[in-house]
Amino acid sequence: MAQSSPLDLYLLLFGGTIAMFLLAAGVVTFIILYQRRIIKQDLIFKEAEAKHQQELYYGTLEAIENERKRLARELHDEVGAALSTLKLLVGQMHHNLSETEIFETNYDKSKLLINDTIDNVRRISNDLLPQGLEEFGLKYGIEDLCEKTMEISDISILLKFKVDFEADNRTNLIIYRLIQELLNNALKHSEATLVKLSLISIGNTMQIQYEDNGKGFDFDIAYKKRSLGLKNIETRTKMINGFVKFETKINEGLKLNIQFPLLPKVEVQQP
Template identity: 50%
Template sequence: MASTSTSLDLFVLIFGGALAMLILVAGVVAFTVLYQKRIYKQTLLVKQMEVKHQQELIYHTFEGIETERKRVARDLHDDIGAALSAMRLLVGQMISQQGETEVLAERCKQLIDNTIQSVRTISNDLLPHGLEELGLAYSLEGLCEEAANLTDADVCCDVIDLPATRPNLNLLLYRIVQELLNNAVKYAGATQISIQLTEETGDYLFVYADNGQGFDFSSAYQKKSLGLKNIETRARMLGSQVLFQTAPSAGLRVSIAIPKSSYL
């Protein structure tokens, strides 16, 4: 009986010790997992803060550029444009007087007309005509009309107005469309160009499409195409991601889902 009792006590002791070790090991594993999870969360939070900081830096950089563009555009319009208009009026008066200066005055008048048109074009590129006063839809329709005048393509523009609460965001989208249309006119060789901006449940959906020659996106992206990078950066500043769908001889489709929360 004594031997049996001793064996039982020894078994209980071994079992209890093994159980205690298992509990200790489980505790160490649980602590390690929780600690690693906490470290991961902290690392993720730091990365998110870094990304947010970078986005803020990029946003403020673009904001500074656009502010300077507005200043230069107003200076061109108010100062240089006004001076050229006055000069044109004076030359017109010279033409009305018969004499040897008539031919020279006509040449000067033509040169001034060309300069005035150049100033208007530069001013409009720097500060989109009507964007702040008449809204995004008006300005995008104007871009599409200009593109249609520069190419034989059929340009379809079906857009809505976005809230005026964040004018800088509207300007970002305007620049994206401007970049896409410029590329289409210069390189795409498209016969059909479509721009749509619609309202979805939680987003504003922008879609650009053309049937041009397309391109190898991976190759262009690896070459750090400035146009693609500018569109991608502006899309991030809109709180979105841009989706490029293209291939050689397959046209181009660009989609951007802009969260409505960006305009709150």
């Protein structure tokens, strides 16, 4: 027994060394595989983020092109058609100066047509640059937008505006467009009869809360279908370094929360 003890000791040391080596190799292998997994997940995340940013970019381009097409169509169909009709009426008046009744009828039609054309031009101009937003501020612009929405629909809008912060014109315009997009969606798609809208500033952070009692929708399906309204809201929110949260289900309306930091208005000094 005494002669076998050194051999047993050597075997024990050799076995322990092998076990330690295998354990160390296992730990190193685990760390390498874990790092590879982390790197792979990071690449997948970055690819998904890049794809998402690309979708937002193309969504913005698509929105701009659609807006241009809409304005071109309105100018052609409404203003262009009105001016063509007016030209025809003026020509008829020129040929019928001796016929007082026809002249007066065409004169009245022309006057009405001119008034309608002026209204259309003002509306299109307001779509491009909201009237009074720069002159009177965001509250005036939002209140005017809500009033016009209620005038042309059966939607009641409850507006709460508690913003004690004067932002720059660019931020005000983006906020206005966000509200405009939400109300347009309510008009066109939601079948809502009540909209609750609040704009509240706390310090240098602003929160926009929107809620309607419309028919709602499946958010995942709408987002995968590249819903232009959702993309526009998300894109404009990112433009002001904010984030947006949607809550909606079919037949349960839509709730939306937007938060973003407010930058102080920079006064431009005249030379």
